[in-house]
Amino acid sequence: MQTTWIVSANAGRARIFSEADPSEPLEEIEDMVSSAARLRDADINTDEIGRTAAGSSRHGIGGNEAAGFAHNAKAGAPTKSYQPAQTPQEHEAEQFAKEISKYLMDAHQEGRFQQLVISASPQFLGALRSYLDSHIKPLIKLEVNKDYTHSNAQQLREQIREQLQAQRANRLQ
Template sequence: MQATWIMTANAGRARIFSESDPAQPLQEVEDMVNPAAHLRTAETETDRLGPTAATNSSHNIGGQGTPGYSHTANAGAPNKTYQPAVTPEEHAAEKFAKDISKFLMQAHQEGRFKQLILSASPQFLGTLRANLDQHILSAITQEFNKDYTNSNAQQLREQLHAQQAKSE
């Protein structure tokens, strides 16, 4: 019988447990930590203006060119390097979700698990779901909108059974 993996995650940590027999204790497979989630704001942000800042450059919005006209007006975007605003925390969470997805995909291809039970914090669940491969999404049998990363294996099992009972 192939194992079922149980993963609980938030933007800073993901813990993965294996369950091959419901009568046996859960075995921790992996404990992934997002180092960027533990950095201070001063280490992730800068007050320096980037290339898309609205400075007094004729190459950016608000430049000194002809009033009411930007040289990139016909392009449909402020300039070629424009990117939507993403906070450093959102960027770090997305990068971590991609790392988790890569790990799960490799483990699934190696046949280390057949099914996945996913429990993640509300803030991180959407980001994680958006970055998981289709093969991993199809392996998810249950999904819970809760963060149990600080629970031990026995507490995790009890909390997931309680959540499952509520949803039935």
């Protein structure tokens, strides 16, 4: 019989359950917590957008003088309104998705599961999906864009069964 792993995740936590026999209770085999999930927002986002280097100097770029500002903009240097392409929270979620993906790849190589069900918060599901190895993606029999990390094993199993039944019904139509 094939072993199915059920991953229930969000940006801060991933619970991994194993189902070898549908008549037996799910077995929780891993509870991963993002190290950043334990940190306060201020601890993650320590760099504030503030004055640029040499901000009050007449000689350096980034100065308050009109010529310095124009030079600063032409050089592509960050201005006071600079916003990074990725927030610290998004970066931490990405790192956690990579960690989960590596764990799944290692477990698959060890032959610990043959099928996979992933249930994750909508934002995190996209991040996780992008880091899953090409050998893992074909093993996914269901993706659910809901966060069930706080559900117990029985509630999670019921939710997954409902989603699988809905998926089957949609295929028959």
